Amino acid sequence: MSKNCDRCGKPVPKEDNILNVEALMEDGFTYGFAPRHIACSPSRAQYIRVEPYGQPDERPEYDKRIHVQEGRGKLVEIMERDWTDAYRKHLDLSSTDIWEPASYWRDLY
Numbered sequence: 001m002s003k004n005c006d007r008c009g010k011p012v013p014k015e016d017n018i019l020n021v022e023a024l025m026e027d028g029f030t031y032g033f034a035p036r037h038i039a040c041s042p043s044r045a046q047y048i049r050v051e052p053y054g055q056p057d058e059r060p061e062y063d064k065r066i067h068v069q070e071g072r073g074k075l076v077e078i079m080e081r082d083w084t085d086a087y088r089k090h091l092d093l094s095s096t097d098i099w100e101p102a103s104y105w106r107d108l109y
C-alpha cells in the first residue's frame, strides 16, 4: 500500500491523513482507500471546524454552503459535528495509524 497521497502524490504523514480522521467516525469506512492529505480532501476538510480547515469546498457538488441553501442545513450541521469531533480525537491520538498493523506484521517476516 503506497503511502503517497492519491491527489498530489506526496507522502502522507499519519497525522495528516484524512483516512485516520475518517476511521474515528462512527460510520467511517476507510478500508481500501488510498491515503490523502486532509487539505487534499476539501469535500471532507470543509466539515472540520478547526483552523486551518473548515473552508467550503469550492466545487458546487460538494460546497456545504450550497447544501445549506438547498435545505440540507441540518445534515451539514451533523457532518460538521461528526468531522470536528473525529478530528479532535485524531489530534489526541495522533500516534494512531490505521496502516501501521500491516507494516508491523510485514516487518516481522
Ligand SMILES: [Zn+2]
Pocket: 005, 006, 007, 008, 009, 010, 036, 037, 040
Ligand atoms: Zn496530497
